Structure formats: structure tokens, C-alpha cells
Amino acid sequence: MKVVVIGGTGLIGSKLVAKLGEHGHEAVAAAPSTGVNTLTGEGLAEVLAGAQVVIDVSNSPSFEPAAVLKFFETSTRNLLAAEAPAGVGHHVALSVVGTERMPENGYFRAKIAQEQLIESSGIPFSLVHATQFFEFVRGIADESTDGNTVRIAPVLFQPIAGEEVAQAVGRVAVGQPLNGRVEVAGPEQSRMDEFFRDALAAWGDPRTVVTDPQARYYGSVPGERTLVPSEGATLGKIRYRDWLGQTAAK
Numbered sequence: 001m002k003v004v005v006i007g008g009t010g011l012i013g014s015k016l017v018a019k020l021g022e023h024g025h026e027a028v029a030a031a032p033s034t035g036v037n038t039l040t041g042e043g044l045a046e047v048l049a050g051a052q053v054v055i056d057v058s059n060s061p062s063f064e065p066a067a068v069l070k071f072f073e074t075s076t077r078n079l080l081a082a083e084a085p086a087g088v089g090h091h092v093a094l095s096v097v098g099t100e101r102m103p104e105n106g107y108f109r110a111k112i113a114q115e116q117l118i119e120s121s122g123i124p125f126s127l128v129h130a131t132q133f134f135e136f137v138r139g140i141a142d143e144s145t146d147g148n149t150v151r152i153a154p155v156l157f158q159p160i161a162g163e164e165v166a167q168a169v170g171r172v173a174v175g176q177p178l179n180g181r182v183e184v185a186g187p188e189q190s191r192m193d194e195f196f197r198d199a200l201a202a203w204g205d206p207r208t209v210v211t212d213p214q215a216r217y218y219g220s221v222p223g224e225r226t227l228v229p230s231e232g233a234t235l236g237k238i239r240y241r242d243w244l245g246q247t248a249a250k
């Protein structure tokens, strides 16, 4: 089966292309560096020819609210418009657990816009909502840093290894379209402030984590359960501490 992975050179995309290839699929990585740009439409018709499935794991180069909204709206419109004449039968996109619970967050608002375009496109689809990737948690600490302190809200948090996100997205992509969503998360749920206190200790990071119920997560204050999945989510097996040990050993 020919599967086009938009954002196939990125963190999740490159893992997906490798996994799909191992399972005998023709997985094609599509990104500006391979001559496919969903913002301009460059290379889209050519790469989609003969594709049964498209997986969109692209990301905006800027997380500034207006820029990220423009990225996901424009790229998703162009992609869906090119998929229809190519006869693509399944559009899969990766989103974030809790987008609908924090629409005031600029990044989440952009992902909601992306999801709505897909849901109303008429093309059979599946949405995979993942929690924060382990690879992304240092970025959260940096974004939450003020001098030598890291301000984190005591809300629930359940990050997942990127490898297990790619596995979940790949499985969904080769199955029947859900015309709905699934959620994926890591095996352990904890309070976000406690997670980061442990993580900084494990990194040997001298910054201090301050518990602050008003601390913002990329511009808005999350609620107790905003970032964690509902019951019935698919859970990974890899624990953060084990992943950290394996990553450091590589």
C-alpha cells in the first residue's frame, strides 16, 4: 500500500516511514526538503498519485498563535483539496489530547481548526490524539522557565515516547478509517509539577520547579484533566525514566 507521510522527515514522521517500510508498505516521506510543500502546494499532486493513505504529521515552524493557525489551516486545505482528485481513501492526522478542552490556547486552537477541516472534508479519516512526547518535555521546561525557576501547574500529565506514538499512528493508518478519533498516552500519570521535579533531578538540571496553579502551558492555564486522556485510551509501555536511560546510553 502506498502511504504518503506529510512531515515524514520530522520526529514522528521519520519513525513512521521506517515502521511502515518494515511492514512492507511503500511509505513516502513528504516535506519541503523532499520537494513537497503543503503551504504552497508544490509537489503535492505528484506525491499523492497512486496513494491510498495520507498521514499528516507535519508541524508549524512557528508556535506563535497567528502563524500556527495559518499553517494548519492553509496546509490542511491544500492537502485535502489535492487528495480528492488523487482518490486517497484515508486521511490520518496526529493531534493533541485535550485540544477541545483548551481552545483559548493558540496552538490547540490551530489543531482544532485542522481537525474541523478534516471532519468536514468528505474524505474518510482518522484522528489520533496523543499526549506530550517524551522528546518534547525539555521544551516544556524551557518554555516554563523564569530565571532559575520552572513554574509548573499541579495538573495531571501523562507523556508518551515518540516511538509509541508512531506505532499507534501507523496501526490506525493501515486499518479502516475511524471517521472519529483515538487517544494515546504514556503508561504513567502524575502531577505535572512532580513529573518535572523528578525529571530535572534526573537531568542534573540546577533549576528549581515551583508549583504554581496559575502557571501557563504555552500561553494558557490548563485544568486538572486538560492534558490527560479519557478512559479507553491506548497506553504505551515505555516509562519516562527507562526511556531517559536508554536515550542517554545511545
Ligand SMILES: NC(=O)c1ccc[n+]([C@@H]2O[C@H](COP(=O)([O-])OP(=O)(O)OC[C@H]3O[C@@H](n4cnc5c(N)ncnc54)[C@H](OP(=O)(O)O)[C@@H]3O)[C@@H](O)[C@H]2O)c1
Residues within 6 Å of the ligand: 006, 007, 008, 009, 010, 011, 012, 013, 030, 031, 032, 033, 034, 036, 037, 038, 039, 040, 056, 057, 058, 059, 060, 061, 075, 094, 095, 096, 097, 111, 129, 130, 131, 132, 133, 136
Ligand atoms: N510535541 C508534542 O508533544 C505533540 C503531542 C501531540 C501531538 N503532536 C503533533 O505531532 C505532529 C508532529 O510533530 P513532530 O514533533 O513530529 O514534528 P517535527 O519533528 O517538528 O516535524 C515537522 C515536520 O513537518 C514538516 N513540514 C514543515 N513545514 C511543512 C510544509 N510547509 N509542508 C510539508 N511539510 C512541512 C517538516 O519538514 P522539514 O523537516 O523539511 O522542515 C517536518 O518533516 C504535529 O502535528 C503536532 O501537533 C505533538
